[in-house]
Amino acid sequence: MNGFLELDNLNWQASEYFRIFKVDLTLDAGKCVVISGYPESGRSLLLKLIAGIYLPDSGKITFKDKDIHGGNEDEIKKARSKIAYVFEAGVHLSNIIIRENLLLPLKFYYNDFNRKETEELIQYYIDYFNLGNLLDKRPAEVSIIKRKILNLIRALIQKPELLLLDEPLFNLDIRNQKLVISLLKKLKKNGMSLMIVCNSIDILKAVGDILVIMDNGSVISILSREDPDFLKEADKLEFIDLAGVEDEI
Amino acid sequence: MNLLRPLKTFFKRSLSGFVESYLFGIETFRRLFTFHKQKQIGFTVLLRQILFTGYEALPLISFLALSIGGLIIIQGNNILGNFGQGQLVYVILVTVVVRELSSILTALIVIARSGTAISTELGNMVINEEIDLLLSCGISPISYLVVSRVVGVVVALFTLTIFFNIAAVFGGWLFSTFFYPINFNYFFSQLFSQMTIADILIGVLKSIIFGIGIALISCYQGLKVKLASTEVPQRTIRAVVLSIVFVVFSDIVVTALFYLL
Numbered sequence: 001m002n003g004f005l006e007l008d009n010l011n012w013q014a015s016e017y018f019r020i021f022k023v024d025l026t027l028d029a030g031k032c033v034v035i036s037g038y039p040e041s042g043r044s045l046l047l048k049l050i051a052g053i054y055l056p057d058s059g060k061i062t063f064k065d066k067d068i069h070g071g072n073e074d075e076i077k078k079a080r081s082k083i084a085y086v087f088e089a090g091v092h093l094s095n096i097i098i099r100e101n102l103l104l105p106l107k108f109y110y111n112d113f114n115r116k117e118t119e120e121l122i123q124y125y126i127d128y129f130n131l132g133n134l135l136d137k138r139p140a141e142v143s144i145i146k147r148k149i150l151n152l153i154r155a156l157i158q159k160p161e162l163l164l165l166d167e168p169l170f171n172l173d174i175r176n177q178k179l180v181i182s183l184l185k186k187l188k189k190n191g192m193s194l195m196i197v198c199n200s201i202d203i204l205k206a207v208g209d210i211l212v213i214m215d216n217g218s219v220i221s222i223l224s225r226e227d228p229d230f231l232k233e234a235d236k237l238e239f240i241d242l243a244g245v246e247d248e249i
Numbered sequence: 250m251n252l253l254r255p256l257k258t259f260f261k262r263s264l265s266g267f268v269e270s271y272l273f274g275i276e277t278f279r280r281l282f283t284f285h286k287q288k289q290i291g292f293t294v295l296l297r298q299i300l301f302t303g304y305e306a307l308p309l310i311s312f313l314a315l316s317i318g319g320l321i322i323i324q325g326n327n328i329l330g331n332f333g334q335g336q337l338v339y340v341i342l343v344t345v346v347v348r349e350l351s352s353i354l355t356a357l358i359v360i361a362r363s364g365t366a367i368s369t370e371l372g373n374m375v376i377n378e379e380i381d382l383l384l385s386c387g388i389s390p391i392s393y394l395v396v397s398r399v400v401g402v403v404v405a406l407f408t409l410t411i412f413f414n415i416a417a418v419f420g421g422w423l424f425s426t427f428f429y430p431i432n433f434n435y436f437f438s439q440l441f442s443q444m445t446i447a448d449i450l451i452g453v454l455k456s457i458i459f460g461i462g463i464a465l466i467s468c469y470q471g472l473k474v475k476l477a478s479t480e481v482p483q484r485t486i487r488a489v490v491l492s493i494v495f496v497v498f499s500d501i502v503v504t505a506l507f508y509l510l
Binding site for chain 1: 283287290378379381382383384385386
């Protein structure tokens with residue numbers, strides 16, 4: 001075990017179709033894995049297992065040689081502070097204002113984080129996405145697009161080493177899709193490791209190093225960028241979400 | 250054989266539900282001792298719970314306590330006065346209000362206001378993926394949501410019970426002055442002569458037990474919501490029913506132990 005993130009024989013099952021079955025995967029530091037497949041293929045579920053939302057039935061998730069579900073609480077907390085997860089939907093705690101929502105992980109992980117520096121970082125991302133003045137609003141008072149972007153900002157101010165993104169372009173308009181892709185490129189260039197669930201060929205071409213295709217909870221194919229079939233397989237991705245719709249059109 | 254199957258399923262489910270709720274309670278108590286580690290995020294939730302369960306319930310508790318204290322004095326004086334046993338009304342006030350009614354009525358009000366609110370809020374948080382959000386940030390929902398609510402409800406219920414006692418006794422004197430004018434000092438000296446530390450302690454002990462039970466049951470039922478918003482009212486109703494059963498049952502047990510020991 002010497003990878004940055006290692007999934008070792010990971011299993012999780014809630015039902016016949018809602019499962020992860022014998023998944024082995026390695027992600028090196030600074031690289032980007034794009035996980036693709038049809039909806040309900042288990043790709044989002046896999047991300048949630050890595051994010052700690054679900055506990056694996058068996059198998060191990062190792063992040064920087066530390067089992068993120070084992071050991072004492074302080075060690076797990078330290079390891080988890082370096083992993084951030086961005087939801088497919090813009091999820092926030094509805095009873096606190098957006099500013100408190102954004103600061104929540106930092107408040108939990110660090111007793112004495114630099115609040116001024118963090119607020120500046122928040123403002124930088126707010127300006128980058130041109131979100132306007134919304135920090136003192138409740139999540140329900142802002143649009144779905146903004147909530148989604150704020151999800152990403154919350155993850156980024158945590159300054160994670162591994163960023164998990166579930167369908168980062170879903171619900172976004174073209175302008176914000178471009179801004180997100182551009183930001184992901186920048187983050188990767190700065191050394192952040194990315195694991196992205198999506199079928200977007202744009203993301204794959206922009207930041208993808210490894211393409212993982214899943215079906216029925218299992219990994220059915222792993223291709224690296226050096227692989228001659230990488231872009232050929234990538235081209236197919238565009239049609240995954242449109243499968244079955246073409247005939248109707 | 251087929252007739253036994255539903256019965257088996259029922260017992261299996263009941264057993265697993267019991268084990269699950271028992272483990273939930275154990276985990277909550279375990280997390281209670283590490284709450285200080287998350288005080289930077291959990292303390293606000295705790296304060297809000299005390300504010301909602303305690304402070305905002307004060308008008309209703311005051312109204313109820315004053316009325317009940319007054320009614321006991323009026324009825325007691327009316328009945329016992331005919332037998333020349335008017336002084337027994339203070340014994341009734343102490344026995345009925347301080348030992349029994351204060352804790353049980355306050356608990357019922359807390360179930361109606363806070364138990365339902367906790368169960369509904371947590372149920373909706375499950376549906377809206379807010380619990381998943383906490384987990385993804387490494388925050389234990391039990392530490393952040395359950396422990397702070399249990400502590401908040403216990404503190405609020407404890408305080409409300411004491412407040413209920415004071416308001417009921419004061420209500421008793423107030424009403425008695427309307428119908429049978431009694432000197433303030435005489436009323437309270439008679440009352441305190443009938444009251445023992447045990448009377449106060451038993452009421453306080455009950456309020457702590459009720460608070461823990463109501464908060465745990467409401468949180469557990471709220472977090473048991475899985476997929477649909479229609480589960481939220483179902484779980485809330487279950488939280489109310491189970492909380493009432495718990496309060497009445499534990500009241501009987503504590504009272505019985507008090508008289509037996």
